[in-house]
Amino acid sequence: MFTKFFKKNQDNSDIFKKLIHRLSGMPVQDLEKIDRLLDIIFTPEQLKTESIYREETLDDTLKEAKNQLHKEQLEKNLERFRKNNK
Known part of the structure; x- marks a missing residue:
């Protein structure tokens, strides 16, 4: 049982x-x-759409x-209108 806990981890490569x-x-x-699936798992808060990724033209x-x-x-027009009505 303890051998599993203290077993050397495999090399990630x-x-x-x-x-x-x-x-x-x-x-x-x-x-x-x-x-x-990876998109769903790693970016759940974002909705993946083409508009997110397309470059601004x-x-x-x-x-x-x-x-x-x-x-x-x-x-500016709204401000002018407000001043004229006062």
């Missing part, structure tokens, strides 16, 4: 080699399932800048 060997023999469909940057400009203009 051996475990990694066994894992690689086992994964290399699996079909692609099973590997995709494993990949999805120039169009997105322009839209964001225009939206910010419109927002600032609306805020």
